[in-house]
Amino acid sequence: GEDVEQSLFLSVREGDSSVINCTYTDSSSTYLYWYKQEPGAGLQLLTYIFSNMDMKQDQRLTVLLNKKDKHLSLRIADTQTGDSAIYFCAVFYGGATNKLIFGTGTLLAVQP
Amino acid sequence: KAGVTQTPRYLIKTRGQQVTLSCSPISGHRSVSWYQQTPGQGLQFLFEYFSETQRNKGNFPGRFSGRQFSNSRSEMNVSTLELGDSALYLCASSAVNTEAFFGQGTRLTVV
DSSP states (O other): OOOEEEOSEEEEETTSOEEEEEEESOTTOSEEEEEEEOTTOOEEEEEEEETTOSEEEETTEEEEEETTTTEEEEEESSOOGGGOEEEEEEEEEOTTTOEEEEOOOEEEEEEO | OOOOEEEOSEEEEOTTOOEEEEEEOOTTOOEEEEEEEETTTEEEEEEEEETTEEEEEOSOOTTEEEEEOTTSOEEEEEOSOOGGGOEEEEEEEESTTSOOEEOOOEEEEEO
16 A cells, blocks of 8 residues: 655754655655645645656755665755745655655754 | 635534535646645545546545536535534645645634
């Protein structure tokens, strides 16, 4: 079955790097996404990676994908207080499934 | 390019009532998916529509239904509301097999 897991909470100091981890069970995914949700808001797409890639960098964001271990991570460089939010990883299964499965979300708290 | 629009943003209903939520996808996107977000269960997939057809359905009771119109706008309906249906309902639109863009959600409170 499709299952996506994340740690619940991460606390960092402003200026440090944050690394949010995600593991998934079904390796037939095509795309893997990171979304950010601020209080009372919907989900904002931050970045995504194709399943045939190992790494993607987008300004302060670096996504690493280890397909063998079914492990996805999001690194935020120079974390700011405005980065405080819940971060969701999501795994997309195409074809007949055509479903986006979300992780449990990681609350990132940035201390000034 | 306008984003995904969900209406209304907030709703308060009483138990036993029914409710209809609306989602207008990004222009050109034909796939619309609905998700329920609660503190206890997280983000759960409800269903997905493509070209007016339901392609996929999550594990929700039959009280949850939806439809999609020819202009790709979608509605979801919940009948006989229960307290546990209180949640943030999110709609996402996507082109074929690409990233999903979410609306701001409809916050439903059942009292």
